[in-house]
Amino acid sequence: MEIQQLQEHLQQLRFTSGLSVEDLKKLAAISRFQDYPRNATIFTEGTEHRDLYIILSGRVEICMTISARGCLPVLTLEEGDLVGWSSILKQGEMTATVVAVEETRLIAIDADALAVVCEQDHDIGYQIMRRVALALSQRLVASRLQVLDMYAVTDEAHTLKQGDASE
Numbered sequence: 001m002e003i004q005q006l007q008e009h010l011q012q013l014r015f016t017s018g019l020s021v022e023d024l025k026k027l028a029a030i031s032r033f034q035d036y037p038r039n040a041t042i043f044t045e046g047t048e049h050r051d052l053y054i055i056l057s058g059r060v061e062i063c064m065t066i067s068a069r070g071c072l073p074v075l076t077l078e079e080g081d082l083v084g085w086s087s088i089l090k091q092g093e094m095t096a097t098v099v100a101v102e103e104t105r106l107i108a109i110d111a112d113a114l115a116v117v118c119e120q121d122h123d124i125g126y127q128i129m130r131r132v133a134l135a136l137s138q139r140l141v142a143s144r145l146q147v148l149d150m151y152a153v154t155d156e157a158h159t160l161k162q163g164d165a166s167e
Contacts, residue, residue: 003028006107013107014080015054015131023124030113036100043084045071045097051108053083058104063097071097075142082135087111088128 006028010016016024033056036042043049045065059078063071074096077083086094088111118125 002033006031006033009056009107010054013054013056015082015135019124019127023121023127026117026121026124027109027114030117031107031109034106034108036104036106038100038102040100040104042098042100042104042106043094045095046093049084049087049094050111051084052088052111052114053106053108055079055081055083056105056107059101060098060104061101063099064095065097075139076101082132084111085132085136088114088132090115 003025007021007024010019010024010027010031016027019027034051034053036058042053042060045063055077057079059076060083061073062075062077062083063073065071083098083106084094090111114128118128
């Protein structure tokens with residue numbers, strides 16, 4: 001029964017939309033629901049983790065540890081977004097900490113089993129990796145925009161600086 005529910009949810013999410021019914025069945029067979037209360041840590045930066053997640057409902061915050069500043073939020077993700085991509089790439093340790101900022105339901109996909117599915121069926125493998133690459137490129141753009149925003153000269157600061165130069 002849970003596999004049928006997983007398949008129905010996977011069919012509706014943007015990360016898996018457009019996959020064939022057979023591909024969705026394969027994903028559902030290696031997936032499970034996971035629920036997290038508000039403020040629960042899903043995984044921690046620097047730890048090994050074996051699941052790839054798709055957010056079914058709720059929101060999560062991605063935080064990165066900065067020396068002397070602690071774990072700082074860098075991005076918030078919502079329904080349909082991918083979390084835990086490092087596990088599918090077998091990169092090793094997680095690159096960030098992820099915390100549920102509100103009650104959150106995830107679909108957890110066993111990354112090792114997903115790698116086997118992708119290896120056995122290159123068509124689904126291509127689709128999954130293409131979607132992972134798209135998610136990563138969107139995160140890269142969001143990160144670049146945040147960096148630009150952090151270093152942007154505000155109009156007020158720019159005016160003050162020009163005023164200093166004219167004196």
